[in-house]
Amino acid sequence: MNHTLSVLVENQPGVLTRVASLFARRGFNIESLAVGPTEREDWSRITLRVDCSQHSIDQVVKQLYKLINVLKVNEMTSDDAIERELMLVRVTAQPKDRADIIRLAEVFGGRVCDVGPTSLMFEAIEHPDTLYAFEEILKPYGIKELVRTGRVAMRKATTERTRSSRMRVLA
Amino acid sequence: MSATNPVPAMPDARKRTTTTGEMTGAEAVIRCLEAEGVDICWGIPGGAILPLYDAFARVEHTVKHVLVRHEQGAGHMAQGYARATGRVGVCIGTSGPGATNLVTPVADAFLDSTPLVVITGQVPTHLIGSDAFQEADTTGIFMPIVKHSYLVTDVRDIPRVFREAFHIASTGRPGPVLVDIPKDIANQTLNFTYPETVEIAGYKPNRTGHPLQVEAAAEAIARSRRPVLYVGGGVLNAHATDELATFAEAVQVPVVTTLMAKGAFPDSHPLCVGLPGMHGSKFANWTMNKADLLVTIGARFDDRVTGKLDTFAPGAKIIHIDIDPAEISKNRHADIPIVGELKQVLPALTASYLELRSQDRIVSKREWKDQVEEWRFKHPFRYRRVGPLKTQYVMERFRDLLADRDVIYTTGVGQHQMWAAQWLKIERPRHFITSGGLGTMGFGVPAAIGAQMAFPEKTVVNIDGDGCFQMTAQELATAVSYNVPAIHAILNNGWLGMVRQWQQLFHDERYSETLLNANLPDYVKLAEAFGALGLRAETEEEVDAVIMQAVESRRPCVIDFRVDHDEKVYPMVPAGGSSAEMIDEPWDNEWVEDGV
Ligand SMILES: Cc1ncc(C[n+]2csc(CCOP(=O)(O)OP(=O)(O)O)c2C)c(N)n1
Ligand SMILES: [Mg+2]
Numbered sequence: 001m002n003h004t005l006s007v008l009v010e011n012q013p014g015v016l017t018r019v020a021s022l023f024a025r026r027g028f029n030i031e032s033l034a035v036g037p038t039e040r041e042d043w044s045r046i047t048l049r050v051d052c053s054q055h056s057i058d059q060v061v062k063q064l065y066k067l068i069n070v071l072k073v074n075e076m077t078s079d080d081a082i083e084r085e086l087m088l089v090r091v092t093a094q095p096k097d098r099a100d101i102i103r104l105a106e107v108f109g110g111r112v113c114d115v116g117p118t119s120l121m122f123e124a125i126e127h128p129d130t131l132y133a134f135e136e137i138l139k140p141y142g143i144k145e146l147v148r149t150g151r152v153a154m155r156k157a158t159t160e161r162t163r164s165s166r167m168r169v170l171a
Numbered sequence: 172m173s174a175t176n177p178v179p180a181m182p183d184a185r186k187r188t189t190t191t192g193e194m195t196g197a198e199a200v201i202r203c204l205e206a207e208g209v210d211i212c213w214g215i216p217g218g219a220i221l222p223l224y225d226a227f228a229r230v231e232h233t234v235k236h237v238l239v240r241h242e243q244g245a246g247h248m249a250q251g252y253a254r255a256t257g258r259v260g261v262c263i264g265t266s267g268p269g270a271t272n273l274v275t276p277v278a279d280a281f282l283d284s285t286p287l288v289v290i291t292g293q294v295p296t297h298l299i300g301s302d303a304f305q306e307a308d309t310t311g312i313f314m315p316i317v318k319h320s321y322l323v324t325d326v327r328d329i330p331r332v333f334r335e336a337f338h339i340a341s342t343g344r345p346g347p348v349l350v351d352i353p354k355d356i357a358n359q360t361l362n363f364t365y366p367e368t369v370e371i372a373g374y375k376p377n378r379t380g381h382p383l384q385v386e387a388a389a390e391a392i393a394r395s396r397r398p399v400l401y402v403g404g405g406v407l408n409a410h411a412t413d414e415l416a417t418f419a420e421a422v423q424v425p426v427v428t429t430l431m432a433k434g435a436f437p438d439s440h441p442l443c444v445g446l447p448g449m450h451g452s453k454f455a456n457w458t459m460n461k462a463d464l465l466v467t468i469g470a471r472f473d474d475r476v477t478g479k480l481d482t483f484a485p486g487a488k489i490i491h492i493d494i495d496p497a498e499i500s501k502n503r504h505a506d507i508p509i510v511g512e513l514k515q516v517l518p519a520l521t522a523s524y525l526e527l528r529s530q531d532r533i534v535s536k537r538e539w540k541d542q543v544e545e546w547r548f549k550h551p552f553r554y555r556r557v558g559p560l561k562t563q564y565v566m567e568r569f570r571d572l573l574a575d576r577d578v579i580y581t582t583g584v585g586q587h588q589m590w591a592a593q594w595l596k597i598e599r600p601r602h603f604i605t606s607g608g609l610g611t612m613g614f615g616v617p618a619a620i621g622a623q624m625a626f627p628e629k630t631v632v633n634i635d636g637d638g639c640f641q642m643t644a645q646e647l648a649t650a651v652s653y654n655v656p657a658i659h660a661i662l663n664n665g666w667l668g669m670v671r672q673w674q675q676l677f678h679d680e681r682y683s684e685t686l687l688n689a690n691l692p693d694y695v696k697l698a699e700a701f702g703a704l705g706l707r708a709e710t711e712e713e714v715d716a717v718i719m720q721a722v723e724s725r726r727p728c729v730i731d732f733r734v735d736h737d738e739k740v741y742p743m744v745p746a747g748g749s750s751a752e753m754i755d756e757p758w759d760n761e762w763v764e765d766g767v
Binding site for chain 1: 310311314315318319322339371372373374495496497499500501
């Protein structure tokens with residue numbers, strides 16, 4: 001089962017390693033990882049996605065809280081959070097095909113950001129699932145290069161109060 | 172009855188230091204140690220840590236430094252001190268090999284939740300990452316085995332870092348904290364003041380058990396017919412042994428004490444059921460397995476206690492009280508979790524329970540206690556005194572001969588450790604110091620030295636194996652040079668006995684690489700070469716005399732007990748087996764008819 005964790009940490013050297021090593025020691029592969037600044041200069045937010053059992057993720061969350069530099073951990077689901085990822089993709093595009101591909105890309109929110117003699121580069125900021133669909137559509141044209149940032153997530157306002165209490169079962 | 176605790180209930184050694192002003196980072200480290208009330212530390216100097224050692228010689232201070240012979244010894248001595256006193260142990264090593272030699276004791280301290288502050292030298296900042304001479308990525312190597320670590324990159328951070336390090340090591344669930352200090356930083360100067368307070372955003376260790384959960388737990392105990400207190404080393408770390416005694420007295424139910432908790436509740440107390448698990452007693456394991464309620468107190472359902480998890484205490488509801496939320500429902504689902512300090516939770520639980528009692532709402536546990544008593548009476552630990560000298564006999568003689576003395580025991584890891592746990596009677600907290608989680612051979616000698624340096628007036632006995640002893644025997648030099656009279660009792664069976672036992676039972680007696688040699692080295696001569704007293708006993712008749720001679724000599728001492736190499740530790744729950752089904756000597760199997 002896939003889980004998205006949003007980990008608020010102190011912005012200090014070595015913190016990412018401490019967090020990542022909790023997953024590595026269990027043999028869990030981090031499928032997506034995004035680290036960046038937050039509303040406060042001395043905090044960073046690590047958003048990561050792993051595939052593991054619910055029991056494992058509960059255990060990892062508790063272990064994360066034991067790291068001195070970790071301030072807050074939230075597990076998010078697609079239902080209660082907005083999830084976005086940025087993708088850059090360069091696709092083969094002969095001049096005659098350009099118009100077709102660009103129109104297709106618009107359906108997925110893809111925007112042209114570079115044009116080469118036989119290629120186009122798109123950027124898209126979407127839900128990760130949409131990006132996968134976009135990628136599938138581009139494949140027949142020939143994808144030359146692709147990079148994604150790893151997903152970031154933020155809880156929706158409506159669920160802010162009803163936020164799952166599962167993470168706080170501990171009395 | 173209340174357990175007498177010779178250690179102050181909540182040791183707070185911190186002193187207000189008056190030292191302030193301009194000084195080097197190295198001197199600042201010493202002032203930090205003074206401010207934390209550190210009276211002793213253990214270590215070995217080297218290039219990267221030289222500024223600190225220079226400061227030890229240059230400035231006047233109150234921190235005694237003990238020069239050891241191997242950094243592993245420094246770490247285990249700091250552990251022995253910490254476990255005996257409940258205070259933070261401090262050890263020091265240089266960069267590279269000094270640091271890597273500290274890995275084993277730090278991992279040991281991590282698994283057994285022992286408070287340590289570990290100081291390592293590091294190569295100068297401009298060389299970090301260049302594979303410089305004696306460079307190791309120390310914070311990287313230690314990351315998974317410390318509670319927290321610091322690489323100091325600004326000399327002005329030293330006071331804050333140490334204030335935090337001691338705070339983190341000693342509060343919440345205790346553990347080792349590493350402070351890695353590059354050489355150039357130690358040589359720079361700062362204007363020193365020690366912070367009064369400590370503010371760590373992501374660290375809030377002091378928790379109060381939720382009152383509703385405490386009430387629910389009291390209700391569950393009241394309603395239960397077959398409750399057991401399952402007590403772990405957390406009780407010692409929480410300095411809550413008196414609170415435990417009061418609680419146990421109030422609820423009057425059997426108390427199981429894990430290896431780490433031995434002594435946390437007096438072994439001779441009528442309610443004490445003692446050691447559960449792989450080499451625990453039948454009655455302790457049956458008590459756990461037949462219980463309808465486990466009141467888990469600072470214990471963690473370790474596999475050496477539970478055996479196969481699915482079959483462990485199948486009919487029991489679980490109350491789990493721990494300061495560490497990560498232990499709750501880790502191995503066994505907790506029906507009533509309580510996260511909080513035992514020193515607060517246990518009295519609250521006692522009060523809640525007494526309230527129910529005053530309302531006459533307690534279900535009788537009489538039958539259950541009678542049942543446990545019957546098991547205890549019919550199935551004690553036993554061994555046969557035939558053939559060569561038995562370790563169990565030696566344990567019984569230590570137990571009986573020194574019963575009136577204040578004795579701290581340490582152990583190595585192996586058969587002798589299990590027999591020590593089975594046969595010694597420990598009546599006071601912090602008087603049985605063993606490597607439980609990591610199972611570190613070589614722990615006994617230095618741990619005994621550390622404990623003895625904490626309490627010079629007590630008798631300290633290290634119950635060691637011949638294999639274990641050889642792993643840290645060089646610390647006899649430390650013992651002799653500081654005149655630390657701990658007794659190192661080697662239960663010399665000439666084998667890596669515990670491994671041999673597994674080979675005999677589970678590997679068709681293929682004794683692959685487990686034969687040592689009882690005569691290699693000659694332990695008496697080895698002791699003498701170090702300037703220690705060397706004694707030997709080969710028969711039962713000789714045992715009492717050497718024990719008394721060793722105790723009365725007040726000198727560092729090694730006793731070579733020549734014991735049966737073929738004796739096995741029983742009963743035994745085979746690894747991964749159900750702890751309700753123990754195996755035993757063929758002659759001691761009549762219990763099967765009682766089998767649970
Ligand atoms: C450092 C280390 N290496 C290996 C082991 C595995 N091991 C566990 S018990 C044991 C044998 C210990 O032999 P000895 O000290 O003679 O004790 P005995 O079991 O004979 O009483 C070994 C090798 C260990 N626990 N620690
Ligand atoms: Mg041996």
